[in-house]
Amino acid sequence: MNLFVQVVEWFLDPAHWSGTRGVPARLADHLAYTAQALLIAAVIAIPLGAWIGHTRRGGFLVVGAANGLRALPELGLLTLLVGFVGIGLLPLTIALVVLSVPPLLAGTYAGVRNADPAVIDAARGMGMREHEVLAKVELPIAVPLIIGGLRTATLQVIATATIGAYIGLSGLGRFLLDGLARNDYTQMAAGAVLVAALALVVEGLLGALQRLIVSPGLRTAPARGRAPRQAPVVAGGIAS
């Protein structure tokens, strides 16, 4: 428990809470890297996934990208990119965007694709144009899966942004790698606590966001445990 005490003392030391090397500054940098990469990934992945899901063309691309890119080692990608675009925030951002596009793309695609055809026919029957069907019907129905993709992407990006420290950037990874370089185990452990805590807090916030913005009509609890699978799902309380 000696380590535990040391880590607590590390956190209580005011010197670790100020300046560009302090916890707040590095936490802010870490969040900035994460937000920037996720924003770019969302701008690429959500419209593309929605379009592919709506037209049902090119679905194999989504599946291929989601499966294939999981095998790509981010550290390798990052160090390789540094060779091409030089050191700085750009290689990290590219690596994080490459990491977060597949889950967002897959979530959006699956969400739009899985919208009940009867609902889409009804929307068309009401006179909606294709872009309205997508924007007013399919995308709202897809929200739970889009946020699911966003949660996966966010967690991966928060975890992977730590390796930015390896190419000299800021962020919470600095505590891990600086501590490693100096054999300062307390600092490494403190950094580890910070990254894990950030991942958990953000995961909790996204879970709350999901509960907040998912349409109440979609909030039927999924069947769990040994509940009979054959039970008919009665949407919206209208018994057939």
Add this chain to the structure above:
Amino acid sequence: MIWSWIPGNADRILALLVEHLRLALIPIVAGLVLSVPLGWLANRYPLARAILVPAAGVLYTIPSLTLFVVLPGILGTRILSEINIIVALTIYTVALLVRTIADALAAVPGLVIAAATAMGYRPARRFLDIELPLAIPVLVAGLRVATVSSISLVSVGALIGVGGLGEFFTEGFQLQFPTEIIVGVALIVLLALAGDAVLLVIGRILTPWNRQAAGGGT
């Protein structure tokens, strides 16, 4: 890309490839062995499920570099020990598979279980002979995800000095020699795809009854 570097370093490439494979495969096997009983517990007892599934979710959110760095303090191992990487990746495999196995077991139709019980299967035999085989398609799907990410994650270990092919990344970065990095990335991707393909084939072999369902994807 300097192609001549590859034959000149064939021995080292092979050695790191073997190390990489070892660091990735032990956790997958250990994780599978640990998560079958845990998944069974989670499916059998609602209380176990209420504890195990959220706990697995929490473990899965801990970043890999973080876990690599923190484990020596918990396990009493040295920072440079391979055991840290193996334990960390085992934790991820278990975190991923416990939920998968519990869900797969829950999806076994109640009538099948009732039929097996009526034929005189006792619970342990019934689990091994009926429920587990029927859970294989979902189990293999989860195992494929775990395998691919495990093979890719091993390389992060290079940051703390044990990372198989990941050593080519840190070294190539320090020497500003992209050839090494490209070789490392290519081999890891190939290894992951090969592992994925092997599991796909094993899954097909273990579930002959699924072959009649034409075009059934995962």
